[in-house]
Amino acid sequence: MGSYLVRRFFLMLLTLFGISVLVFVMLRLVPGNIADILFDAAGMINSADKHDLERQLGIDQPIIVQYAHWIGGLAHGDLGYSYVSEKPAIQEILPRIPITAKLAGLALMFSIVFGVPLGVLSAVRQNSALDYVLRVVSLSGLSMPAFWLGLLILMAFVHFFGTIPIYTNPPVGFWNSLALYSVPAAAVGFRSSALVMRLTRSSMLEVLRQDYIRTARAKGASDQNVNYHHALRNALLPVVTVIGIEAAFLMGGLIVTETVFNIPGIARFLVEAIRWRDYPIVQNLVMFIAVVAVSINFLIDLLYAALDPRIRYAS
């Protein structure tokens, strides 16, 4: 088990190194840099001033020098300065992480709390009226565009309650935060729980057809014991994988929800930073998201081992 963990850890570091190189190079392959964007906003190009700005920001240097400068800075905890706000990148990135983390956490909770039990219910009551209803609901969740659903929710709130659940100022206190984030989290969680529900259902159905389930039933185990003790635990492996992928996605992929509900989280900030070619922000944010994604994968690997002893023994 120890060597398995060490091997996974080094693989994680290697992956992060690969991502850092990829992000750095790809970002510079995109046409235009911050100087182009700033002059574009001014509706003019002055070559001398533009080169001057590029020199000031160090983006005229060879790419390898820029990369070494970035990695060297990271090693010392220096993330550089945002080209747009001219503030330290860490000051721009840090306050946004809890915002997205709260939203993603709530959405994930929503998807697990609704997705797993309803998926199980749908499987054990296969082809019942309840199963059909849940399948329709889950299909709608998967097929409804997040943008459209978000706007529908906002319109409904404005029409029926005369208020709008969007972020205009930082919420004060736990309950205000919960009230602010729960609506967008439900919008995201609807799609996410639909995915988890469908996967739980199909996984459960597959497990419920296994010989050992039939054996358990033959031995007189109760339905509840069979479904939740024998079947669910084994059906959870693919579900856990998907939840892990969802968790990583939610940390960086909530651009549509953050835009519709006007939440100043990291996804919207990342897109904005890409638009400005604000390299220090984009590089560091992508690395943060990568660290989260890789760490979650690592945790899932550990969870696999806990859920399925065969994986532990094989390693």
Add this chain to the structure above:
Amino acid sequence: MTIKLNALAAAALAVVAVTGAQAAEPKSGGILRFYHRETPPSLSIHEEATFSVNVPAMGLYNNLVVYDQHKAQNSMGTIVPDLADSWAWSSDNLSLSFKLHQGVKWHDGQPFTSKDVKCTFDLIQGKGQDKFRKNPRKDLFKNVTDVTTNGDYEVTLHLSRPQPSILAMLASGYTPMYSCHVTAAQMRTTPIGTGPFKFVEFKQNESIKLTKNSDYFKKGLPYLDGIEYTIIPNRATAVLAFVAGRIDATFPSEMTSALIKDIKSQDPTAVCEIGPINVNSNLIVNRDKPPFDNADLRKAMALSLDRKAFIDIIFQGQGDAGGALLPPPEGVWGMPPDILKTIPGYGDVAKSREEARGIMAKLGYSADKPLKIKVSTRNLATYRDPAVVLIDQLKTVYIDAELDPVESSAWFAKVARGDYSVGLNLTGNGIDDPDQAFYENYACGSERNYTNYCNKEIEALFDKQSVETDVEKRKKLVWDIDKKLQEDVARPILMHGRSGMCWKPYVKNMTIMNNSVYNGFRYEDVWLDK
């Protein structure tokens, strides 16, 4: 010395008259909440060229003179004192002196003096130690040869030739005064001005907050305790936030007629206004690139245009046909309709296109053998949509065009390199003034003269109108120039767009300017009736 004094009292009376006409006694207090359409690049007005900056930043600063914030049409007659109590031209019109208001303080408590005016011009003209990262309006003041001070409260601009428009440029929201003791870099992040509102914070993608300047030199102003601009890039969310009462006013010029209709249906109490914004869509043709170096071909392209169709399709009829300058009645200098209709391409569309097809046939093109081109434009809806209409119209004169959407950040660099054949561009004029429009967009070598149009004869006419002090005589010269520019296919103007803004009825003293979208955001005497 010809003295033209504008007493503060007169301005104050005008303000009182307007407020009196609009509502009861103004109330102090409250935060005015706007939505902002995007994160602006900075709050340093001198370094930017988008009203995304002027809207939140104009209240931080003062100019020497400013357009009356309650006259919808900006003109020389609506310029009122701001940091300068009065101004006077020398008899030869080569120097313009300002008497500055005494006792004005910067937001950090330092006194405002004539040295700050000189420092501002040093920055604009790149003469000082400190430099702007970018300086989009350097050329506007190239006629200013020197700025001299006489004590702390008098300053004189010396010009290389008479230029009445200099006063209009100084009155624009684009010309605030900066201080000597704050660096250009600091002005981008934590600006210090003399204006009615002080900077509190600017969070990218989140908000811009301003608070009342209690030491403001205009006694009793501002009425508001502060202004908050919540950045809501998604317009659908912003409109719903306005209807729900989460914000008090929409971002200026962001509401189309369809959106205003939608808002009014949900909130009939909303006050909405729609009008011209002095931004035009235009056709740019690279006259150095064959076959577009042929004047006949360029003329045929201009003759293919159906401006009414552009206005109907893009702005649902809310637009105007015109030349380089915004047409009347809102525009001060634009050609009147009777001149406009004499320009080829502005009259009978079918006839113009027939003529264009004749030209194209002579050049060897036909329906079976069309000229294949690409129409380049920024990959933004406001550019792309008219470009698609343009492509459709060019087809009528044997030009088979294909849309070439260019990544926004690469657009100006591409145009500046001349790496295009035909393009569609949008041009916003900071002030409704011929000097700004002509020199910036049509003068030989100007950074914003994207087509490299260069006609020394016309340029001589630019100078002739620029020195003319008689407004009526100048207008006639300007119309003549504008007509020649259109006939010369320098940069055919497709349409002048209109857009609007809405606010809640309790927001008082809000005036929308209708011949510029850069000058009316001081908000020092806006108040909330609640």
